[in-house]
Amino acid sequence: MGVTCVSQMPVAEGKSVQQTVELLTRKLEMLGAEKQGTFCVDCETYHTASSTLGSQGQAGKLMYVMHNSEYPLSCFALFENGPCLIADTNFDVLMVKLKGFFQSAKASKIETRGTRYQYCDFLVKVGTVTMGPSARGISVEVEYGPCVVPSDCWSLLLEFLQSFLGSHTPGAPAVFGNRHDAVYGPADTVVQYMELFNKIRKQQQVACPQEW
Amino acid sequence: MSGVRAVRISIESACEKQVQEVGLDGTETYLQPLSMSQNLARLAQRIDFSQGSGSEEEEAAGPEGDAQDWAGAGSSADQDDEEGLVKFQPSLWPWDSVRNNLRSALTEMCVLYDVLSIVRDKKFMTLDPVSQDAVPPKQNPQTLQLISKKKSLAGAAQILLKGAERLTKSVTENQENKLQRDFNSELLRLRQHWKLRKVGDKILGDLSYRSAGSLFPHHGTFEVIKNTDIDLDKKIPEDYCPLDVQIPSDLEGSAYIKVSIQKQAPDIGDLGTVNLFKRPLPKSKPGSPHWQTKLEAAQNVLLCKEIFAQLSREAVQFKSQIPHIVVKNQIISQPFPSLQLSISLCHSSNDKKSQKSATEKQSPEDHLYVLEHNLHLLMREFHKQTLSSITMPHPASAPFGHKRMRLSGPQAFDKNEINSLQSSEGLLEKIIKQAKHIFLRSRTAATIDSLASRIEDPQIQAHWSNINDVYESSVKVLITSQGYEQICKWAWIAISFPLRTTFAASHVSWSIQLQLNIGVEQIRVVHRDGRVITLSHQEQELQDFLLSQMSQHQVHAVQQLAKVMGWQVLSFSNHVGLGPIESIGNASAITVASPNGDYAISVRNGPESGSKIMVQFPRNQCKDLPKSDVLQDSKWNHLRGPFREVQWNKMEGRNFVYKMELLMSALSPCLL
Numbered sequence: 001m002g003v004t005c006v007s008q009m010p011v012a013e014g015k016s017v018q019q020t021v022e023l024l025t026r027k028l029e030m031l032g033a034e035k036q037g038t039f040c041v042d043c044e045t046y047h048t049a050s051s052t053l054g055s056q057g058q059a060g061k062l063m064y065v066m067h068n069s070e071y072p073l074s075c076f077a078l079f080e081n082g083p084c085l086i087a088d089t090n091f092d093v094l095m096v097k098l099k100g101f102f103q104s105a106k107a108s109k110i111e112t113r114g115t116r117y118q119y120c121d122f123l124v125k126v127g128t129v130t131m132g133p134s135a136r137g138i139s140v141e142v143e144y145g146p147c148v149v150p151s152d153c154w155s156l157l158l159e160f161l162q163s164f165l166g167s168h169t170p171g172a173p174a175v176f177g178n179r180h181d182a183v184y185g186p187a188d189t190v191v192q193y194m195e196l197f198n199k200i201r202k203q204q205q206v207a208c209p210q211e212w
Numbered sequence: 213m214s215g216v217r218a219v220r221i222s223i224e225s226a227c228e229k230q231v232q233e234v235g236l237d238g239t240e241t242y243l244q245p246l247s248m249s250q251n252l253a254r255l256a257q258r259i260d261f262s263q264g265s266g267s268e269e270e271e272a273a274g275p276e277g278d279a280q281d282w283a284g285a286g287s288s289a290d291q292d293d294e295e296g297l298v299k300f301q302p303s304l305w306p307w308d309s310v311r312n313n314l315r316s317a318l319t320e321m322c323v324l325y326d327v328l329s330i331v332r333d334k335k336f337m338t339l340d341p342v343s344q345d346a347v348p349p350k351q352n353p354q355t356l357q358l359i360s361k362k363k364s365l366a367g368a369a370q371i372l373l374k375g376a377e378r379l380t381k382s383v384t385e386n387q388e389n390k391l392q393r394d395f396n397s398e399l400l401r402l403r404q405h406w407k408l409r410k411v412g413d414k415i416l417g418d419l420s421y422r423s424a425g426s427l428f429p430h431h432g433t434f435e436v437i438k439n440t441d442i443d444l445d446k447k448i449p450e451d452y453c454p455l456d457v458q459i460p461s462d463l464e465g466s467a468y469i470k471v472s473i474q475k476q477a478p479d480i481g482d483l484g485t486v487n488l489f490k491r492p493l494p495k496s497k498p499g500s501p502h503w504q505t506k507l508e509a510a511q512n513v514l515l516c517k518e519i520f521a522q523l524s525r526e527a528v529q530f531k532s533q534i535p536h537i538v539v540k541n542q543i544i545s546q547p548f549p550s551l552q553l554s555i556s557l558c559h560s561s562n563d564k565k566s567q568k569s570a571t572e573k574q575s576p577e578d579h580l581y582v583l584e585h586n587l588h589l590l591m592r593e594f595h596k597q598t599l600s601s602i603t604m605p606h607p608a609s610a611p612f613g614h615k616r617m618r619l620s621g622p623q624a625f626d627k628n629e630i631n632s633l634q635s636s637e638g639l640l641e642k643i644i645k646q647a648k649h650i651f652l653r654s655r656t657a658a659t660i661d662s663l664a665s666r667i668e669d670p671q672i673q674a675h676w677s678n679i680n681d682v683y684e685s686s687v688k689v690l691i692t693s694q695g696y697e698q699i700c701k702w703a704w705i706a707i708s709f710p711l712r713t714t715f716a717a718s719h720v721s722w723s724i725q726l727q728l729n730i731g732v733e734q735i736r737v738v739h740r741d742g743r744v745i746t747l748s749h750q751e752q753e754l755q756d757f758l759l760s761q762m763s764q765h766q767v768h769a770v771q772q773l774a775k776v777m778g779w780q781v782l783s784f785s786n787h788v789g790l791g792p793i794e795s796i797g798n799a800s801a802i803t804v805a806s807p808n809g810d811y812a813i814s815v816r817n818g819p820e821s822g823s824k825i826m827v828q829f830p831r832n833q834c835k836d837l838p839k840s841d842v843l844q845d846s847k848w849n850h851l852r853g854p855f856r857e858v859q860w861n862k863m864e865g866r867n868f869v870y871k872m873e874l875l876m877s878a879l880s881p882c883l884l
Contacts, residue, residue: 001626071624073617088621090609186624 002123002145003153003184005161006192007170008199009126009138017128017135024126024140025115027164033119039127040069041139041190042111043197046095046102063102065095066190076190084187107132110197112139121145122160129200137200139193140165148183150176221314395438398455398501402436406507417457419511421518425595428518434459434507457503463510465561469519471583471643473651474552513559519591519639520557526638536640543640547648548749555587555643583647586682590639645732646682652749653685653730659751660689663758669693669867670765672758683732689758691724691765693869696773724765756819760797763819767800769869770815774804777876782812794818804876805852811879812852815872823868826855827879 012020029035047060066076075091078084085091095102114127123143129136142161147153154172161169174195175188229242246254305311331337399415402408407418420432435458520541527536527543536545542556607618614633619625625633657674664672675688727738735747735754747753764786774781782805787798799818806812812828831837831853843849858875865871 001624070626072627073620073630074624075621076624086622086624088618090621 001148001184001186002121002143003147003150003157004141004143004189004192005157005170005173006139006141006189006196007161007165007168007173008196009140009165009168011138017138021114021126021128021138024138024164025117028117028119028124028126031119031164033117033122033124036116036118038069038113039116039125040067040111040113041127041193042067042109043194045105045108047105049101049103064194065092066193068186068190068193070189071186074186076187078187078191078194080194084191086187108201110136110201112193112197114139124164129197131201137203139196141189141193143189149181150184151181219318223310395454398453399436401501402455402457402503405504408436417507419459419463419507420514421511421595424592425597425599426518427598428514428521430514430517432460432463432511432514434510453501453503455503457506459506459510463513465513465559466509467513467516467557467559469516469584469587470554470556470558471580471587471647472554472578473580473647474554474578475550515588515591516557516559519587520555522591522594522638523555523587523640523643526640530638530641532641545640545644547644547651551651553644553647580647580650582650583643586646587639587643590642594639648732649683649685649730652732652735655749655751656687656728656730656735656754659754660687660758663755667762670762670769672762685730687728687730689726689728691726691758691762693765693769693867695867696769696869724761724768726761756796759819763797763817764800766817766823766868767802767815770802770804770813770872773869773872773876774802777873777880778807779804779813779876779880780807788816791816791818792821794820796820806876806880808881810850810852810881813872813875813879814855823860825858825860825872825875827858827875828852828855 009020009024011017012023015023043064043066046063046065048063049060061079061082064078066078068074068076073089075087075089076084077087077091095104108131110129110131112127112129114125117124117126121144123141123145125139125141125143127139127141129139140161142157144153144157144160147156154176158169158172173192175191229245232241232243234240327337331339399408402417407423408415409417415436417434417436418432419434420426420428420430422428422432437456437458439454439456520543523543524538527538527545532545534546536543538544541559542554544552544554547553616633617630620630620633657676660672660674664674670691670693673690673692675690677686677688680686725740729736729738733749735749737745737747737757739745745757747757767784767786771781771784773779782803784802786800788801790801791799796819799816799821801814801816803812803814810830814826814828815823816825817823829852830850832849834853837853860871863871863875865874
């Protein structure tokens, strides 16, 4: 488990999502990265049920249940700005039992799938974000294995990102900002993905008429 | 009688009235005592008025007549008178007799009193005790004690002897019973070693490893039968046992797994014909009954079958680079090229037929007992895994597996960590790795030993470490020159005394040390100077490497020797690019100059080409130099000039370094 940075690659002008992904992967292969299979990160959203809200009429909290193929036996459950729970895969079954308290917003299942590349100590995952049948964007995840403290290796990561993302290099993720010297964990990666998915969801809502 | 004081006597008549009857409530009704008139009447009734006086006379005549018969007439008349007088007296006083008796009693008492008072004074009468037998001597009480103790001890001894007798009787009875051994006691003994259960009227037992964690589908049931075919008339034989066990027919005999490594690949036609040799049955413990040996042998057969089944299943299922061949009861695989590992299940039943055929002696030398033992251990380990405390007890919602696997979800383990938890190697892979390591280790040892015996100068020593792993062993190889192992340490001290305080101790000893780590497929060599070299399993590589190290050692030795002797090292190279090319490694060379600069020795040593030593002489010692006009001054004649080769094989000295030392000392002039 190393420090990971998840970012979005905007679709190139005049090209489809698939073509941009292909461009990126070709760049990576030229760099010398070797393909190591596929990956998948998915996210389901749940509302807290209205029956538990009480008379004050608060807005229901959103809970996200995510899976990451990098940690095949784990399941992550998190609130927007709240805690993140790492659990066994039996958690999904538990959610079925908690139907009374958490209702799933079925329409908003979002996932990203793609290929996994290994370049020495770096692990690069380029994936297509899809919601239902349509592709909504491109996610790029870079992990630097040897280091677990974000502040120590952010500059190295940034340099590496610049080498193949060019001008689309992101800034430091928000999760780094909170605790610079704390140890990075899988939960932080998942939080980054959640933020990315939310961003893409909002983007798409704005850009909906241009979808076709 | 008047002198004696009168004694008052009180008389009381027993006024006991006669009891007439006793009432139901206990009251007694007394008879009224007779009144005077009634008494008189009673007495009157007694009188027999019919007799009168005539009867009195007759009575008197009666005794008279008798008296006359005996005595004279005179005495009879007196008697008659006395009798007549006597008849009158009873009517005088009714208490007379009482008075007379009392009077006589009083007289007696007075006499007694008088006698006692006289005796008390002891003047006229004394009481003398009746003389008895003489008193026995003073030991009497002690002997009496002794006799009494003896008697009591004898009594106690008697009781103890009786008890001892009873015990010996019971012991002999038990021994007799043991010899006879009835069925139930034998069954009890059997039950102490094996699991038995009763099914209907049969007693069945279980000799499989299922309760120990095995998953082999063999039932492993044996039956216990009563041995009733004894002839009670004949004497019961010594090894008679009332119990017999019947084992399943496919577990009869004895089995073992033969693991062997052969160098040459066999013909295809030879596959499947495994050379069995009938291993002598392991000696059973002297006290164990025959059913124990039988059952143990059957269990061993079952375990061997399970091991072989597991190995053959893995050989077929898992793909490897070189496929394994499974034929009948043999599994053949090739760990290294031109090397063949064969694992075979040798099951010999106790039939007479097979005994005959097994008379041909096969050499058991290539059977690796260690690997067979390891196979047994690995199988048992596999059994234990299914029952280990890591897996049991476990929560109902978690799957079977390693305990840490349950944490893999909440702790977000990635694939590497998950793979490290799961052991994915099968039995066959493990045993092949072990076989590879054993083979590599033995071949390395053979290589080093052959080199050591072939080459005397320099010497090569191998120190094998005692503690090894199944997959890794290590050996330390030292290359030294005989007689010059430690000299450099002394030399260092000697040189550092005068002024040279900063002396770089580069080589503390002349030996080259190599640490070899023999793994499964490779040998890793760690040199003393820090280089790490990986050699493959080819033995030629190791041999070449060692030879090149030995040649380098010689040149290093010259360098050390130069330091000791005070010679200056002019040049030194481990890998010279000049001269003939060596096929193994590189040649090394060194040039040293004598302390006064007159002579120089140049040494070139290669693994194949051997050593070449040349000495450079000063010009004025060489006679065959052409004179030229270039040199004007005679001082130039003191410089070193041409080289001349030394016939090293004619040099005195038992090894290279010794010879070199002699040469150096010969060329350094004495300063005396």
